[in-house]
Amino acid sequence: MIISLTRGEKQFPKTTKLDGQIIFAATDASNSGGKRNNLTLSDRVRLNLKTSFTGEDQLLARLQASNVINPNGPGYETGLSFKSGSDTNNSVQLSKLEYRFPFPRNENICVMFATGFNTYFDDADVINPLKDDSNAAISRFGRYSPIYRLGGDTGIGVTFNLRKDLTAQTFYLAGSANANDPNGGNGLFNGKYGALAQIIFYPKTKPVDKDTKVAFTYVNAYNNTTTKVNNNDVFNGLGHNTGSFASNLFGREVSSNSYGIETNVKINEHFQLGGWLSYTNARALTGAVKGDADIWSSAVTLAFPSNKKDINKGNLLGIIIGMEPKLTGSSAQLSGLPYRRDPSTGFHIEAFYRYQINDKINITPGLVWLTAPNHDDQNGDILLGVVRTTFKF
Numbered sequence: 001m002i003i004s005l006t007r008g009e010k011q012f013p014k015t016t017k018l019d020g021q022i023i024f025a026a027t028d029a030s031n032s033g034g035k036r037n038n039l040t041l042s043d044r045v046r047l048n049l050k051t052s053f054t055g056e057d058q059l060l061a062r063l064q065a066s067n068v069i070n071p072n073g074p075g076y077e078t079g080l081s082f083k084s085g086s087d088t089n090n091s092v093q094l095s096k097l098e099y100r101f102p103f104p105r106n107e108n109i110c111v112m113f114a115t116g117f118n119t120y121f122d123d124a125d126v127i128n129p130l131k132d133d134s135n136a137a138i139s140r141f142g143r144y145s146p147i148y149r150l151g152g153d154t155g156i157g158v159t160f161n162l163r164k165d166l167t168a169q170t171f172y173l174a175g176s177a178n179a180n181d182p183n184g185g186n187g188l189f190n191g192k193y194g195a196l197a198q199i200i201f202y203p204k205t206k207p208v209d210k211d212t213k214v215a216f217t218y219v220n221a222y223n224n225t226t227t228k229v230n231n232n233d234v235f236n237g238l239g240h241n242t243g244s245f246a247s248n249l250f251g252r253e254v255s256s257n258s259y260g261i262e263t264n265v266k267i268n269e270h271f272q273l274g275g276w277l278s279y280t281n282a283r284a285l286t287g288a289v290k291g292d293a294d295i296w297s298s299a300v301t302l303a304f305p306s307n308k309k310d311i312n313k314g315n316l317l318g319i320i321i322g323m324e325p326k327l328t329g330s331s332a333q334l335s336g337l338p339y340r341r342d343p344s345t346g347f348h349i350e351a352f353y354r355y356q357i358n359d360k361i362n363i364t365p366g367l368v369w370l371t372a373p374n375h376d377d378q379n380g381d382i383l384l385g386v387v388r389t390t391f392k393f
Helices: none
Strands: 004-006 009-011 016-029 040-051 058-066 093-103 106-115 154-163 166-174 193-201 213-223 226-229 232-235 254-268 271-284 291-305 316-330 348-356 361-370 382-392
Touching: none
Parallel strands: none
Antiparallel strands: 004 009, 016 040, 016 382, 040 058, 058 093, 093 106, 106 154, 154 166, 166 193, 193 213, 213 254, 226 232, 254 271, 271 291, 291 316, 316 348, 348 361, 361 382
């Protein structure tokens, strides 16, 4: 396949286009939890091949190389937005394969098949205008409600545009490490999975403003995947990888039911106000002590775009204030946890400013202040600073 250049655009013959993105990020965090952090410089490179067969569908194949590592902390609050999947030590991997198409004879239904470690429920509408991991939020938590991470990465999603002011979405995603394995406890329906149902309301304005909306979300999930720790297989718990260590129920097989409400309101061209509230009831299925656990999370988001109508273009000031996932109670003191609930309440306070140099380059300095990390006021506050530079081509 040969790349031809047409008016400055890299384009494959007829239907296939190539675009790319490179991120360089300098990151540092204050020391906490006895783990030292040093100033780091990391990168992430993506190449996207996009093909259409009918003019209405799209096949996406994404190649990614990255060496991004999250700063240390006593919990999972220091996750970076642009750390997508595992650190590949800059080796190239197929990180996403996705096909979207309108349902035959019904353009109000869109179907998506996808796989890869960059596939989450964020292929649904997560409501937050600050979700973009290369142009907006600098933290993992700041992108969207953690319940959108409670699932797999291989499966199907369907969007139903019921009316101009009403959309419904359903997704089923199995774990890619399980989905292609025919052995017991694996496959599409016998291993890790997440099933999402969501309804989105838009205000009855003329015309309908798609930036102003409210969503109600339900996720049923199960996780039996493991990670090697000291040469032992350890269950990954819920797997949202934000908030406190206890709220992830790490070290056990887990099933869960999660409920969320998310909203965003476009006040005017220069200000949008949004946020979310989520609740997860999880059941620990393994360990010497089993039981149920309650996890809560919340956030308020403020977006101040420049005078361009598209929030993803031009300069942008973003602020996120919230509580990362917290274990608020459990039916028993679960194995490996020193308590039945997190002892304190910590807050996530984030601010960033995207400076758009031109259509291809932006620089985003940002700061995250974490109070009572790991939801324990015995831990000193953490300041996480990031300067992210993004190139598009």
